[in-house]
Amino acid sequence: MKVPECAGHDHPKGRRARLVSEEALDRAARLFRALGEESRLRIVVALSQGEACVTELAGASEESLSTVSQRLRVLRAENIVVRRRAGKHINYALADAHVTELVFNALAHASEVPARPKAVKKKSTKE
């Protein structure tokens, strides 16, 4: 007996129409990748509370200036943060509202999920 498979098909090997441009995809992936490190994400979250200079960020995480600066470099390369000189210091801030939303969205998703389902393997619970 035939069961319904995927979208009525027989799996043509041709590639489908581009949904988004290659470049946008590449940039979006880079953006995600930059946010995908706990240490960098921590910085971004900190900056979502307001701008801060490198020394402050380093102090808050008890890490070296250099280390933090390297992280900020990555974030800056993806236009996640912007900087601006303020006297001796250089203040960093989130680049735009998209970034803030992105982070909040991710945190929302992160707290919704039931901690690694792990497929509780009972007898015949197929799902």
Add this chain to the structure above:
Amino acid sequence: MKVPECAGHDHPKGRRARLVSEEALDRAARLFRALGEESRLRIVVALSQGEACVTELAGASEESLSTVSQRLRVLRAENIVVRRRAGKHINYALADAHVTELVFNALAHASEVPARPKAVKKKSTKE
């Protein structure tokens, strides 16, 4: 002459109050990391158009079943996609609306930015 520096401070080394839980941060970072690969993101974008089975996804990207399956495994580990058997095939779909929003947000951010500003170094345009 004293210029305003960071938040009225003298850089106390103490760590500030936790803004979000360690666990949420970790999960969010993992989520971002999973989305931060062009190949996986491509799959997610494809699934934002509707569910599809592994064979379809492999066909669309002209890659091996195994490769695609491995990618789906990563996405599944972060609860980005869910699967469901449909006859011979296993259909994958985005897990929830958060994911869709996340992707659209990222793509929006990606297309907003003017292709690597690169700090057009004029004479005294400090910004």
Add this chain to the structure above:
DNA sequence: AAAACAATTGAACAACTGTTCATGTATAGA
């Protein structure tokens, strides 16, 4: 039950990325 199809998984190697250190640059103050 056997064959065919669909998808998953473990392991291995290559490629990538983060952290650290040492050095370099820019601004402020004396």
Add this chain to the structure above:
DNA sequence: TCTATACATGAACAGTTGTTCAATTGTTTT
């Protein structure tokens, strides 16, 4: 101008991650 402060950067090493192959599991069909 000289020194101190604040930050950035290049290079190197280690840890992480992606892709591929071979073997395995689960489902449908004959």
